[in-house]
Amino acid sequence: MNRYPFWKYLLILVIVVVGFFYALPNIYAPDPAVQISGSSVSLEITERDMKKAEQVLKDLGIEYFGAEFDKGNGLVRLREQADQLAAQRKIQEALGKDFVVAVNLAPTTPDWLLGIGAGPMKLGLDLAGGVHFLLEVDTPKVLAEEMESTEDYIRKHIRKERLRGVEVRVRDSIITISTESDEQRQAITSMLRSDLRELEYEKSEQDGKFLLRAQLSQAYIREKEDYAVTQNLTTLRNRVNEIGVAEPMVQRQGRNRIVVELPGIQDTARAKAIIGKTANLQFRLEADAKTLASQRETYPYRNEDTQRQYGSPTIEKRPIATGKNVTNAQVGFDPDTSQPQVNITMDSQGGSLMHKKTRNNIKRRMAVLFIEYKTETKRTIDENGEEEITYSQTPETSIISLATIQGALGKSFRITGLENPQAASELALLLRAGALAAPMGFVEERTIGPSLGAENIALGVKSVKIGLALVLIFMLFYYRAFGLAANIALATNMVLLIAVMSIFGATLTLPGIAGIVLTVGMAVDANVLIFSRIREELANAVPPQTAIKTGFDRAFETIMDANITTFIVAIILYAIGTGSVKGFAVTLAIGIVTSMFTAIMGTRAIVNLMYGGRRVEKLWI
Numbered sequence: 297m298n299r300y301p302f303w304k305y306l307l308i309l310v311i312v313v314v315g316f317f318y319a320l321p322n323i324y325a326p327d328p329a330v331q332i333s334g335s336s337v338s339l340e341i342t343e344r345d346m347k348k349a350e351q352v353l354k355d356l357g358i359e360y361f362g363a364e365f366d367k368g369n370g371l372v373r374l375r376e377q378a379d380q381l382a383a384q385r386k387i388q389e390a391l392g393k394d395f396v397v398a399v400n401l402a403p404t405t406p407d408w409l410l411g412i413g414a415g416p417m418k419l420g421l422d423l424a425g426g427v428h429f430l431l432e433v434d435t436p437k438v439l440a441e442e443m444e445s446t447e448d449y450i451r452k453h454i455r456k457e458r459l460r461g462v463e464v465r466v467r468d469s470i471i472t473i474s475t476e477s478d479e480q481r482q483a484i485t486s487m488l489r490s491d492l493r494e495l496e497y498e499k500s501e502q503d504g505k506f507l508l509r510a511q512l513s514q515a516y517i518r519e520k521e522d523y524a525v526t527q528n529l530t531t532l533r534n535r536v537n538e539i540g541v542a543e544p545m546v547q548r549q550g551r552n553r554i555v556v557e558l559p560g561i562q563d564t565a566r567a568k569a570i571i572g573k574t575a576n577l578q579f580r581l582e583a584d585a586k587t588l589a590s591q592r593e594t595y596p597y598r599n600e601d602t603q604r605q606y607g608s609p610t611i612e613k614r615p616i617a618t619g620k621n622v623t624n625a626q627v628g629f630d631p632d633t634s635q636p637q638v639n640i641t642m643d644s645q646g647g648s649l650m651h652k653k654t655r656n657n658i659k660r661r662m663a664v665l666f667i668e669y670k671t672e673t674k675r676t677i678d679e680n681g682e683e684e685i686t687y688s689q690t691p692e693t694s695i696i697s698l699a700t701i702q703g704a705l706g707k708s709f710r711i712t713g714l715e716n717p718q719a720a721s722e723l724a725l726l727l728r729a730g731a732l733a734a735p736m737g738f739v740e741e742r743t744i745g746p747s748l749g750a751e752n753i754a755l756g757v758k759s760v761k762i763g764l765a766l767v768l769i770f771m772l773f774y775y776r777a778f779g780l781a782a783n784i785a786l787a788t789n790m791v792l793l794i795a796v797m798s799i800f801g802a803t804l805t806l807p808g809i810a811g812i813v814l815t816v817g818m819a820v821d822a823n824v825l826i827f828s829r830i831r832e833e834l835a836n837a838v839p840p841q842t843a844i845k846t847g848f849d850r851a852f853e854t855i856m857d858a859n860i861t862t863f864i865v866a867i868i869l870y871a872i873g874t875g876s877v878k879g880f881a882v883t884l885a886i887g888i889v890t891s892m893f894t895a896i897m898g899t900r901a902i903v904n905l906m907y908g909g910r911r912v913e914k915l916w917i
Contacts, residue, residue, distance in 0.1 A: 297841045298908035300901055308901050311893075312788055315795035321409050321416040322794055326401035327362070328377035330384055332370035333396050341370040345395070349387045358383050362402075373402050398427070417798050420805030420879055421545075421559035429556040430549070430740035433528050435521045438734045442512065442520060443469055446492060453487050471495075473508040481506040525552055527733035532556060553739065559803070576732065577619035577711075577723075579650065582661040582698065583610045598666055598694035609698055611663045616653045620733070621646025625724040630712060636720035638711045647707030655704035664696040664711050666723075691735075696723075756806065760813055767820055775827050777916035781902035782823040782895075789819050789887075789894040796886050805879030815887025818862070822895035826851040827917060840912040848900050855896065863888045 332341055332349060346365050349372060353360050359375040360383075374380060380399040388397040405415060447466050450473065454462050461476040462484075475481040481499065488495055488510060497510035512520075525548060532554060533546045545557040583592045591613045597603040624641040642650060654662065668691070697712050711723070768786070771779035793815065797804065830847030838846065866888065869881035907915070 298844050298904050300904055300908075304897075305901060308897060312792070312898075315788075315792040317409070317412065318414045318795040318798055319791045321405040321414050322798065324404045324406070324416065326403050326416075327373040328375075328380050329371055329373045329400045329402035330380060330387060331398050331400040332365075332372075332387065332391070334394065341365045341395075345391060346370050346372075348390055352386045352390045353383055356382060356386060371400070371402060413799075415798060417794065418801060418803045419559070420803050420808070420876075421557060422806045422876070423804060426557055426559035428740070428742050429558075429738065431532075431554045431556065431736040432739045433521075433525050433552045433554065433733075434735040434737065435524055435552045438520055438524045439469065439512065439517060443471065446495070446510075446512075447471055449492065450484070450487075453484070453491075457483060459483065469511055471510045473510070475506045475508070478506050481508050484508060521552060524733040525554065528736060529554055531732050554736070576667050577622070577696075578615040578665040578667065579617050580611045580613075580615050580663050580665055581653070581657060582663060583612050584660065587612055595663075595665065595693050595695050597698075598696050609661075609663060609695060611665070611695070615665075616662070617642065617646040617649045621649070627717065627720045627724045628710070630710075635712060636717045638720050638724050640709055640711060642707045644707070650705045650707075650709075654701045658701050658703060661698050661700050663698045665693060666696050667691060667693045756809060760809065763813065764816060767816065771820065771823070775823075775917055777906060778823075778827050778830070778903065781899050781906065782820065782827075784902055785823070785894040785898040786816065786819055788898055789815070789890050792890040792894065793883070793887050796890060797883070802882045802886065803879060804883070805876050807876040807880035808883040811880045811883030811887060814884060815891055818859070818888065819891035819895045822851075822855045822859075822891065823899055825854060826895075826899070830915070830917060834915065834917075840915045841907070843915070844903060844907060848896070852896065855892070859888050859892055 330349070332345065334340060343365070346363055349370065350360070350363055353372065353374075356379075358379045360372050361375070362371075362373040364371055372383075374383060384397050384399050388395070391397065403416070409415075443466060447464060450471065451464055454464070459475070459480050462480060463474040465472045465474075473481070473484055475484065485497070485499075485508060488497060488508075492510075494512055494516040495510040496513045497508055500507045500509070529546060529548055536546060536556070536558070545555065547555055549555045592610050593613050594608050594610045596608045597606065621642045622640055623643050626639045628637050628639045629635065630637050699712070768783045771782045771786075773779070775782065790812075793812065796802075826847050829851045830843050833843035833846050834840065863885060866881045866885035870878050870885065873881060
């Protein structure tokens with residue numbers, strides 16, 4: 297009686313050992329560091345750049361070690377976390393806008409643990425701090441593009457109807473149409489009423505001319521602004537998900553601003569580059585003899601070697617389609633040249649536009665235009681001697697490829713001419729995450745520390761340790777040998793909980809610590825129910841071995857019912873909660889599963905090893 301088969305002991309031992317190794321990385325605290333990368337994937341960090349960064353740290357008197365660079369990224373480990381922000385700022389000033397300098401936490405997990413896929417838990421914003429961005433959507437640009445499109449539509453209508461002597465001017469977001477007769481004005485008014493209902497217009501007469509002034513309605517302006525912000529919000533969330541940030545916050549603030557908070561990420565430089573990058577694609581035809589001078593634009597190639605060889609092509613101003621029409625983008629390789637490419641899939645509208653335009657322009661060349669808005673940081677000192685930080689965006693437009701149209705294109709085609717696989721991967725990520733409806737600029741960027749402060753967190757951890765120690769002492773004193781078994785199972789439960797959170801990449805937050813404390817209580821509660829039942833059986837003169845078996849078997853149903861209902865609550869909290877509530881729910885749910893294993897199977901295995909298969913006259917309980 298009260299003996300497990302050998303395979304069950306072996307299974308428990310294997311689970312505990314595996315859990316120990318996957319929980320082990322959490323004892324290795326990361327080093328504060330400054331990470332340096334190029335603003336684009338084609339720009340790699342060199343040894344000269346690293347020397348310059350090291351010199352900046354020496355001039356500042358900041359202690360550092362482990363300066364290294366690999367795969368185009370540089371990393372400098374610092375002795376003190378308090379030096380990170382000063383080091384980041386000065387290195388950024390020294391290297392210039394072509395580099396992204398970000399604070400980071402460099403892992404110190406040994407390679408042999410990383411080799412088996414073990415890594416530390418991710419920490420939430422309240423424990424590890426993180427990066428805070430405040431971005432402003434350039435809604436005036438959206439409205440300006442809308443006015444430009446509306447003006448173009450009106451001019452097309454005037455040419456189609458062969459209206460002579462009609463002039464169209466745009467100034468201060470107002471389209472002024474001047475006609476020579478009231479009949480002409482009435483014809484244009486009818487068109488506006490039927491085709492451009494978003495416009496508000498008024499009629500007047502001046503110097504013998506019949507004027508019609510039109511502008512976007514306030515309701516439509518608000519609708520366009522809301523669409524731009526909402527689309528950018530969705531795109532940013534997709535980009536953050538692509539990066540793999542744990543429990544990020546991306547939400548709207550005010551009319552045209554977006555807040556992004558990224559807690560405890562390992563690659564802040566890449567996150568900053570992706571989040572801050574406003575990029576889009578346009579597909580345009582190369583200009584020919586029929587293209588008007590006002591509809592021509594000249595841009596350089598993105599690839600410097602191609603630029604030196606072929607110079608800057610002239611292309612048409614009006615795009616065939618844009619990145620907004622892209623529904624999917626995946627990296628691939630050209631089977632003939634083995635060069636990287638991006639395989640594009642467009643929506644029905646984009647596919648239709650592409651097919652119609654390319655069908656009628658076979659043997660002409662089509663350019664893939666890459667438009668990127670780079671954010672520049674400017675620091676000035678105001679009249680009070682305080683530093684002011686302002687951000688501005690500078691558009692950089694270049695041509696990725698210029699290829700001859702061999703046949704009518706449809707929804708799916710490919711983009712070639714990319715510098716390397718990294719450039720192809722970044723472009724695919726940006727397109728796959730969705731196009732931005734409008735450019736965005738940084739209004740604020742800062743690294744924030746734990747929301748409750750390091751001292752309060754230390755006190756919280758200390759209180760957990762004290763509470764856990766008191767529970768262990770109580771169990772050992774009150775239940776003696778059985779209390780020792782419960783304490784061993786409780787310690788194992790903590791190891792397994794941390795291991796599972798590490799394996800699944802769960803994020804530990806301050807409310808998550810509260811969930812761990814609750815798990816400890818629930819695990820002990822299960823053992824208390826079992827031990828109390830054993831005491832009752834002994835009080836009824838039941839033999840010790842029978843009392844042990846009955847205690848575990850009878851208490852199991854009660855423990856299972858209580859834990860299942862709590863587990864359901866944890867799932868509901870995770871489903872409908874946000875932020876810190878989810879952090880609590882995650883640790884609670886995982887803790888329930890691990891405590892069921894350790895409090896029932898683990899404790900019973902230890903008790904079986906102590907008393908099973910032997911003649912026992914008295915139990916130490």
